[in-house]
Amino acid sequence: MKTVAVVRAVGVVFSESGTREQKARARQWLGQLLGDPQEKIRRYAMTALPKLGADVEEEAALHAVLRRSSSDREKKSLARTLEKIGGAATLEMASGGLLGETAQKVEANLARVRIPSVVLLDRTLSDASELRIRLRCRSGLERIVEDELHERSLRDAKFRLVESAPGAITMAPRDAFSLDDIYALRCFSSASIVLGYLSGEPVAEKIAEAIAAPLARQVLEAFTNGPIRYRLEFVSKGHQRSVVRQVAARVYELCPRLLNDSRGAPWQVEILPAPKGISIELTPRLRPDPRFAYRRQDVPAASHPPLAACMARLAGRMSGEIVWDPFCGSGLELIEAALRGEVRRVVGTDRSAEAIAIAETNFAAAIGNAVATKFARRDFRDYGGIDELRAGAVSMVITNPPLGRRVPIPNLRELIEDLFAAAAEVLRPDGRLIFVNPLSVRPAGRSLQLDFRQKVDLGGFNCHLEKYRKI
Ligand SMILES: C[S@@+](CC[C@H](N)C(=O)[O-])C[C@H]1O[C@@H](n2cnc3c(N)ncnc32)[C@H](O)[C@@H]1O
Missing domain, CATH: 3.40.50.150 (Vaccinia Virus protein VP39)
Incomplete structure (x- = not known):
C-alpha cells in the first residue's frame, strides 16, 4: 500500500520524461500491478497506464480485471481507463452492457482514429425553412451584419432576417442552403444553428433530446462526412463534467450515430445563457474560419x-x-x-x-x-x-x-x-x-x-x- 503514491508518480514522470527504455519498463511494471491482490494498487496502476500509451495487451489485462472485480469503485476506474485506451474488444464488451456509458466514448475514440470527420461546406440542405441560424457579432456591429444580410437577400434570397438582439442576429433559410452560403457573409463573428431553447436551469435529459431531435440529426447528417462527433460546451458555466457525461450517454441511447468527443470533433454543441433559460446551438468547428483562411x-x-x-x-x-x-x-x-x-x-x-x-x-x-x-x-x-x-x-x-x-x-x-x-x-x-x-x-x-x-x-x-x- 505504501507504493500507491509511487505508482501515480511513475505515470506522471515517465509520460513526460525518460528514455524509451525507461518508459517501456514503467509501462511493464504498471501492467504487472494490474494483477496485484490489492484493489487500490490495481486502481492506481490502471489510472497511470493510459499516460504511457497502453495497447491491446493492457486492454486484455484490464478486461480480465473487469471480469473478476466486484468493487464498484474499481469498475468505474476500469471504465475510465478503457474509455481512453479501449479498442474493438472493449467496444464488443461495452455493447454487452458491461461498461455503461463507456461504449460511446470508445466508439468516438475509434471513429476519431479510423475515419476522419469533415464538415461539408458545399453540401446543400433542403426543406429547412424551420431552421433558425444565429449570427453572433460584437455588440455595436448588429446594424452592419443586418445590412450585409439585407443586401444578400436582395441578391439571392437565401436567408431572411427573423430577429435582431444585442450581439445576435437570427435568420432563417428561405430555401435549400449550404454552410458556404452562410460563410459568404463576412461580418458576423460566429454562426450556429439553433437546436432549442429551455427555460430554467440546464437539464441533461432535455438537452439530450434537443441534440438527438430530427432537426439536429438532419443538419448533422447533411453536413458531415464520416462519423458524427460533437463536443459539448457550457459557455460561461465552466466545466460541467457530470452533466456532459449524462447528456452524452442519453444522446447515444437516443441516437447511437451521435458521438460525444472532446477531441478534434467537427461540431460543437453550445449551451448558452439566454433570457430566463438556455439556448442550445450547434456550430461547425472550422479552423481556420474559411472566410479568413x-x-x-x-x-x-x-x-x-x-x-x-x-x-x-x-x-x-x-x-x-x-x-x-x-x-x-x-x-x-x-x-x-x-x-x-x-x-x-x-x-x-x-x-x-x-x-x-x-x-x-x-x-x-x-x-x-x-x-x-x-x-x-x-x-x-x-x-x-x-x-x-x-x-x-x-x-x-x-x-x-x-x-x-x-x-x-x-x-x-x-x-x-x-x-x-x-x-x-x-x-x-x-x-x-x-x-x-x-x-x-x-x-x-x-x-x-x-x-x-x-x-x-x-x-x-x-x-x-x-x-x-x-x-
Ligand atoms: C491595431 S494594430 C493594426 C492591426 C491591423 N489592422 C491588422 O489587421 O493586423 C496597429 C498597428 O499600428 C502600428 N503603429 C503604431 N504606431 C504607428 C505609427 N506611428 N506609424 C505607423 N504605424 C504605427 C503598429 O506597428 C501596429 O501594427
Missing part, C-alpha cells in the same frame, strides 16, 4: 477579422478606389476592402518591418496580383514621400490604429489628431475615413464630416467605430 501570419495587435469586414462594408464602394491603411499591421482592413471589389490600388504603412512583410504576404494570399499594392515601413506621418498618397489622391482611409491598450502610446490624442489631419489632406472630395476611435477626439477643421458613429465592444472595452466624409 488567407491569413498566413498575424501581428500581436491584429484586428478581429469580422470587425475589419464590417469596416470595409461601412466604407461603401466607389469605382477605382485608392485605399490607404496608415497602421496596416497584418493587412486585414486592406484585404477586406479589396475583397469587396472596385479597388484599384492599396497602400499600407506601418512602422514595424515585420508587420509590413506579413501584410504583403497576407494580401497576396487573399487577392493575388489583381490589385496594385504598395507597402512601406514608416511612421504614418511620413506619408509625404509616397506618390500614391499625394493630396487629394486617396478615396478611402481605413484603419484600426493602436488603441493604447496592449502597448502604451505616449500621446494617443496627438496620434489621432495627426490621423485626422493626414486623412483630411490625402482624401479626395467624397473620400471616406473609417476607423476605430479610442478617444472622443474630433477632426480639427471642417473638411471631414461625421457620417456614422457607433460604440463597439472590442472584447471587454468600448471604442467608437466612425466614418467621416471629405467635403
Whole structure:
C-alpha cells in the first residue's frame, strides 16, 4: 500500500520524461500491478497506464480485471481507463452492457482514429425553412451584419432576417442552403444553428433530446462526412463534467450515430445563457474560419477579422478606389476592402518591418496580383514621400490604429489628431475615413464630416467605430 503514491508518480514522470527504455519498463511494471491482490494498487496502476500509451495487451489485462472485480469503485476506474485506451474488444464488451456509458466514448475514440470527420461546406440542405441560424457579432456591429444580410437577400434570397438582439442576429433559410452560403457573409463573428431553447436551469435529459431531435440529426447528417462527433460546451458555466457525461450517454441511447468527443470533433454543441433559460446551438468547428483562411501570419495587435469586414462594408464602394491603411499591421482592413471589389490600388504603412512583410504576404494570399499594392515601413506621418498618397489622391482611409491598450502610446490624442489631419489632406472630395476611435477626439477643421458613429465592444472595452466624409 505504501507504493500507491509511487505508482501515480511513475505515470506522471515517465509520460513526460525518460528514455524509451525507461518508459517501456514503467509501462511493464504498471501492467504487472494490474494483477496485484490489492484493489487500490490495481486502481492506481490502471489510472497511470493510459499516460504511457497502453495497447491491446493492457486492454486484455484490464478486461480480465473487469471480469473478476466486484468493487464498484474499481469498475468505474476500469471504465475510465478503457474509455481512453479501449479498442474493438472493449467496444464488443461495452455493447454487452458491461461498461455503461463507456461504449460511446470508445466508439468516438475509434471513429476519431479510423475515419476522419469533415464538415461539408458545399453540401446543400433542403426543406429547412424551420431552421433558425444565429449570427453572433460584437455588440455595436448588429446594424452592419443586418445590412450585409439585407443586401444578400436582395441578391439571392437565401436567408431572411427573423430577429435582431444585442450581439445576435437570427435568420432563417428561405430555401435549400449550404454552410458556404452562410460563410459568404463576412461580418458576423460566429454562426450556429439553433437546436432549442429551455427555460430554467440546464437539464441533461432535455438537452439530450434537443441534440438527438430530427432537426439536429438532419443538419448533422447533411453536413458531415464520416462519423458524427460533437463536443459539448457550457459557455460561461465552466466545466460541467457530470452533466456532459449524462447528456452524452442519453444522446447515444437516443441516437447511437451521435458521438460525444472532446477531441478534434467537427461540431460543437453550445449551451448558452439566454433570457430566463438556455439556448442550445450547434456550430461547425472550422479552423481556420474559411472566410479568413488567407491569413498566413498575424501581428500581436491584429484586428478581429469580422470587425475589419464590417469596416470595409461601412466604407461603401466607389469605382477605382485608392485605399490607404496608415497602421496596416497584418493587412486585414486592406484585404477586406479589396475583397469587396472596385479597388484599384492599396497602400499600407506601418512602422514595424515585420508587420509590413506579413501584410504583403497576407494580401497576396487573399487577392493575388489583381490589385496594385504598395507597402512601406514608416511612421504614418511620413506619408509625404509616397506618390500614391499625394493630396487629394486617396478615396478611402481605413484603419484600426493602436488603441493604447496592449502597448502604451505616449500621446494617443496627438496620434489621432495627426490621423485626422493626414486623412483630411490625402482624401479626395467624397473620400471616406473609417476607423476605430479610442478617444472622443474630433477632426480639427471642417473638411471631414461625421457620417456614422457607433460604440463597439472590442472584447471587454468600448471604442467608437466612425466614418467621416471629405467635403
Ligand atoms: C491595431 S494594430 C493594426 C492591426 C491591423 N489592422 C491588422 O489587421 O493586423 C496597429 C498597428 O499600428 C502600428 N503603429 C503604431 N504606431 C504607428 C505609427 N506611428 N506609424 C505607423 N504605424 C504605427 C503598429 O506597428 C501596429 O501594427
